[in-house]
Amino acid sequence: MIAAGILRAAPTAPCAPWSRHVLTPDAWAALVDALRNDRDVALLSMWADSQLVYCLFHDIGTGDFIPASVQVDAGAYRALSPVRPAAAWFERMIHDLFGHIAEGGTDNRPWLDHGHWDQHAPMSPRATPNLMAAEPPQFLPTEGDDLHQIAVGPVHAGIIEPGHFRFTAQGETIVRLEIRLGYVHKGTLGLMRGKSPRAAARFAARLSGDSTVAHSIAFARAAEAAAAVEAPARALVLRAVMAELERVANHLGDCGAIANDAAFAFLPARFGWHREAVLAAAFGAFGHRLMMDCVVPGGVAGDVAEAGILPVLAAIATELPGLLRVYDDYSSLVDRMVTTGTVRTELVNRFAAGGFVGRASGRDFDLRRAPGYAPYSDMAFEIPLLQAGDVDARFRIRAAEITVSIDLLRRLLAGLPDGPLTVPLPLATGEGIGWAEGFRGDIWTWLRLDGGQIASVFCRDPSWLQWPLLQAAVEGNIVADFPLCNKSFNCSYSGVDL
Amino acid sequence: MVWRSIARTLRQCPLTVAPETVSDAATQDLADRLAAASQRRLGRSLAIRQVDAGSCNGCELEINMLNSIVYDLERFGLRFVASPRHADVLLVTGPITRNMQDALRRTYDATPDPKFVVAVGDCAVDGGVFKGSYAIHGGVDSTIPVDLVVRGCPPSPAQLLEGLRLLLEANA
Numbered sequence: 001m002i003a004a005g006i007l008r009a010a011p012t013a014p015c016a017p018w019s020r021h022v023l024t025p026d027a028w029a030a031l032v033d034a035l036r037n038d039r040d041v042a043l044l045s046m047w048a049d050s051q052l053v054y055c056l057f058h059d060i061g062t063g064d065f066i067p068a069s070v071q072v073d074a075g076a077y078r079a080l081s082p083v084r085p086a087a088a089w090f091e092r093m094i095h096d097l098f099g100h101i102a103e104g105g106t107d108n109r110p111w112l113d114h115g116h117w118d119q120h121a122p123m124s125p126r127a128t129p130n131l132m133a134a135e136p137p138q139f140l141p142t143e144g145d146d147l148h149q150i151a152v153g154p155v156h157a158g159i160i161e162p163g164h165f166r167f168t169a170q171g172e173t174i175v176r177l178e179i180r181l182g183y184v185h186k187g188t189l190g191l192m193r194g195k196s197p198r199a200a201a202r203f204a205a206r207l208s209g210d211s212t213v214a215h216s217i218a219f220a221r222a223a224e225a226a227a228a229v230e231a232p233a234r235a236l237v238l239r240a241v242m243a244e245l246e247r248v249a250n251h252l253g254d255c256g257a258i259a260n261d262a263a264f265a266f267l268p269a270r271f272g273w274h275r276e277a278v279l280a281a282a283f284g285a286f287g288h289r290l291m292m293d294c295v296v297p298g299g300v301a302g303d304v305a306e307a308g309i310l311p312v313l314a315a316i317a318t319e320l321p322g323l324l325r326v327y328d329d330y331s332s333l334v335d336r337m338v339t340t341g342t343v344r345t346e347l348v349n350r351f352a353a354g355g356f357v358g359r360a361s362g363r364d365f366d367l368r369r370a371p372g373y374a375p376y377s378d379m380a381f382e383i384p385l386l387q388a389g390d391v392d393a394r395f396r397i398r399a400a401e402i403t404v405s406i407d408l409l410r411r412l413l414a415g416l417p418d419g420p421l422t423v424p425l426p427l428a429t430g431e432g433i434g435w436a437e438g439f440r441g442d443i444w445t446w447l448r449l450d451g452g453q454i455a456s457v458f459c460r461d462p463s464w465l466q467w468p469l470l471q472a473a474v475e476g477n478i479v480a481d482f483p484l485c486n487k488s489f490n491c492s493y494s495g496v497d498l
Numbered sequence: 499m500v501w502r503s504i505a506r507t508l509r510q511c512p513l514t515v516a517p518e519t520v521s522d523a524a525t526q527d528l529a530d531r532l533a534a535a536s537q538r539r540l541g542r543s544l545a546i547r548q549v550d551a552g553s554c555n556g557c558e559l560e561i562n563m564l565n566s567i568v569y570d571l572e573r574f575g576l577r578f579v580a581s582p583r584h585a586d587v588l589l590v591t592g593p594i595t596r597n598m599q600d601a602l603r604r605t606y607d608a609t610p611d612p613k614f615v616v617a618v619g620d621c622a623v624d625g626g627v628f629k630g631s632y633a634i635h636g637g638v639d640s641t642i643p644v645d646l647v648v649r650g651c652p653p654s655p656a657q658l659l660e661g662l663r664l665l666l667e668a669n670a
Binding site for chain 1: 513542548549550551553554555556557558559560562565566567568569575578580581582592593595596597598599600601602605627628630631632633634651652653654
């Protein structure tokens with residue numbers, strides 16, 4: 001409770017819906033010290049602009065979400081990574097984009113900056129010419145007998161995003177995996193600055209293509225919070241329809257892909273068939289298979305033609321139990337899944353990992369329930385939870401969530417309110433936080449508007465807190481099981497690379 | 499049980515979409531052209547290596563659907579391979595990020611001649627919405643020569659199939 005007390009004692013700055021606590025460098029240092037022995041406060045997000053470093057904390061005991069910030073003093077701030085290991089990637093990102101140094105940080109190697117940009121700290125007003133040597137990157141050391149390294153990527157064997165995996169193995173057993181990302185850094189946050197929310201929404205929609213709806217909702221809600229407007233009721237329900245369709249489509253794809261990595265071809269064939277049906281239904285209903293740009297700040301871009309959705313859902317609901325029986329019946333398949341890539345509950349809690357990664361390891365967290373948002377706040381629905389934390393548990397959470405989402409979709413479509421689709425966004429000045437539960441987990445978007453234009457923005461993809469756990473999950477597994485572990489996490493590269 | 503299963507199978511159509519519905523009768527056309535064109539140039543099949551050089555992953559999602567039983571790319575002799583050394587076609591997505599430019603060029607160099615490059619998605623044309631960013635080098639043709647562009651954000655699997663057909667036509 002000590003850390004939360006320090007946060008609450010700090011003066012606040014306006015931010016909707018939760019005021020931001022403005023800490024002095026001394027109070028920030030005291031907070032870092034207090035967090036060392038205080039497990040009640042989780043770090044959900046960390047970002048910066050040219051003046052301040054921001055954090056979003058979750059007070060687990062009271063359930064409060066607390067934004068906080070500290071002034072960067074002489075280009076530096078006290079690092080959070082010694083007491084919250086998940087902060088390390090954020091601190092490296094903040095350093096590479098803004099040049100702020102995390103003093104006492106556990107890892108000060110470059111992250112997004114691979115030495116190929118013209119400038120160092122390109123988001124900073126004082127960007128300097130980039131003098132950093134591009135390659136090779138430095139990897140963490142490993143000690144022991146008979147170790148060998150396997151370098152994979154950035155160009156992977158499958159049809160997936162680029163990243164580099166550096167395995168250290170002893171025989172077939174993985175001793176350490178280190179993930180190096182940043183290859184698809186597009187400078188998205190920089191492109192969003194200076195634009196209206198409506199124009200910047202196109203970038204939020206392209207932060208991670210498979211979560212385009214969820215990121216668009218989180219972004220739109222942040223913009224609406226900052227401008228103090230609320231999207232109309234019909235738009236809120238249509239957003240939820242899109243979000244649940246996106247969740248079903250992605251979970252179907254993942255369930256098939258996980259089985260595919262165990263060389264079991266029947267399940268990807270059937271799950272892929274249903275995934276295609278959902279994407280085609282989304283096209284029929286909203287005009288785009290992935291529903292990209294269909295959610296806009298202030299509402300939704302167009303109305304729904306919902307006729308094609310329900311038959312597709314019925315077909316999935318009919319076949320899903322049979323597919324899960326097939327999954328259960330083939331011991332050669334289950335044998336690959338159970339006890340593979342286990343993540344302990346203690347670890348998902350320490351990293352505040354959301355989505356199926358957290359819920360398969362006993363972390364009961366879903367933004368649709370807490371803090372909640374319309375229209376989910378008025379709906380009762382189950383949030384599947386398992387404890388085992390292995391590939392099998394992450395598969396089963398997805399399968400269970402498909403059923404829940406189908407039920408939600410039926411209720412949402414049955415209760416579609418009439419009314420307008422958008423409200424205009426005033427040219428406001430303000431700060432807001434928006435959130436949405438994507439298929440991967442909790443998405444948090446913070447932004448500040450200045451005269452109707454985006455002055456600063458950060459979109460936190462769930463993968464920020466899941467990738468590091470993949471590194472932990474594969475430890476002690478055999479190299480051949482890495483694809484299974486990786487697919488069961490299915491983290492976003494583009495969402496983290498920004 | 500077995501008889502019921504056989505009876506059901508006989509009643510049902512194949513799950514893979516009929517070629518006509520993919521792109522207005524272009525599918526059968528594609529099969530014919532493949533038989534004629536690619537056989538002359540590269541034998542009976544084209545091996546495709548996909549490279550994400552900076553995309554948001556949207557294009558990859560749709561490219562992946564080509565492998566599903568609905569589109570079943572392999573019936574046309576088109577298949578995805580794991581190494582550029584096995585490939586005839588590079589299917590490149592994304593605005594070319596500065597951090598991926600080197601990897602893309604090296605993948606291209608590792609692909610044996612004759613080879614074709616298909617730029618997939620609006621970003622691959624000229625950087626798309628990401629054009630002008632400090633982290634973006636440009637479209638695919640800023641780094642390697644492009645034979646064909648398949649537009650879309652992202653292009654649908656049907657559009658991707660059609661693009662591969664055009665590639666064959668252009669090189670026949």
